């Protein structure tokens with residue numbers, strides 16, 4: 032990396048004095064990035080409210096309103112000022128404040144713990160990518176479960192040259208805490224990046240309360256041993272919990288106050304939580320034990336700089352639309368309605384599996400209790416052949432992980448009335464293929 036800008040150096044100095052851990056966790060790109068406060072943005076903001084403002088890269092009418100095309104504006108109920116001009120690189124301030132308030136409400140364990148303000152990203156994928164930018168150097172290992180969202184390959188390996196290192200997810204129908212511990216605690220003490228996604232894609236698993244405690248204990252041990260940990264929490268499916276003993280708060284709540292050697296990074300968004308897949312609004316929040324306002328401001332600025340250098344800023348209409356939806360009295364009821372619908376499908380899957388003992392001849396479910404998906408593990412069958420038969424003979428599509436002989440079933444997108452048929456079709460396709 033070439034010589035660092037004075038603004039990056041200043042942020043680094045601040046981070047280093049506030050938290051050696053956070054500074055050490057930064058990648059080379061993360062150390063070099065800064066949010067340009069001088070230059071165009073600063074001069075543009077200095078000119079705000081002046082009689083003549085000839086600084087800005089947005090066209091305005093003579094009366095100061097954004098210069099828009101009515102054929103676009105007429106499709107929106109939003110005021111043109113809330114949709115057409117650029118949003119700030121770190122996101123709309125009221126949206127960030129609201130998301131922070133919601134994060135605290137959904138995770139009461141956070142209490143008044145100081146955490147960063149959420150920085151707005153273009154969906155969760157972009158948030159994860161910005162975390163890679165800030166923390167992952169080429170050949171850094173990222174520790175995660177061996178069942179994972181495949182896009183992590185592109186986000187972390189292709190884009191930043193990081194290496195994914197897996198722990199075994201399940202053992203005897205439970206979270207394999209031994210493998211998790213071994214993977215994290217083995218090897219030399221130093222920087223470690225851990226990526227946890229609960230509810231998990233593809234398995235639909237969220238730790239039970241006791242598994243959650245055990246995970247936290249392992250991370251605590253690793254931090255106490257002197258490791259510097261960046262624990263990334265992909266909370267895309269947060270809130271879709273269907274069983275009593277599931278951990279219903281994000282691990283972020285405890286991890287952000289666990290140890291000075293552990294930086295918790297929560298990446299979440301409105302994509303699944305608010306049923307707004309195409310809106311592309313996500314958030315990155317940081318938390319570390321004893322983290323100060325100055326530390327978080329520096330991290331937020333680094334994140335905003337990375338965003339500025341990648342996509343400049345996130346779509347303004349999406350942010351405003353979601354923000355205004357929160358003022359609606361029916362918003363929460365609408366959400367609960369959708370969760371209930373997905374839960375009904377989840378329960379139907381459980382009922383169908385429980386009432387068809389014969390399925391066990393060909394497949395068994397992996398642990399699942401949350402989210403959009405569940406997986407079945409095929410026994411002694413060629414998964415590709417079953418998948419093809421299922422598609423062509425039974426007109427049924429699922430996602431096949433050939434090597435692991437797994438099918439991922441998206442119950443969240445399947446009407447409850449089709450679920451029995453879906454599993455029966457899988458059973459029949461297995462039967463067909465076992466007779467080959």
Ligand SMILES: Cc1ncc(COP(=O)(O)O)c(C=O)c1O
Pocket residue numbers: 153154155156157180228231232265267300302303308311312313
């Ligand atoms: C585990 C996980 N993380 C992130 C994402 C991406 O979210 P977004 O669409 O907001 O980029 C998905 C989407 O399928 C996902 O399953």
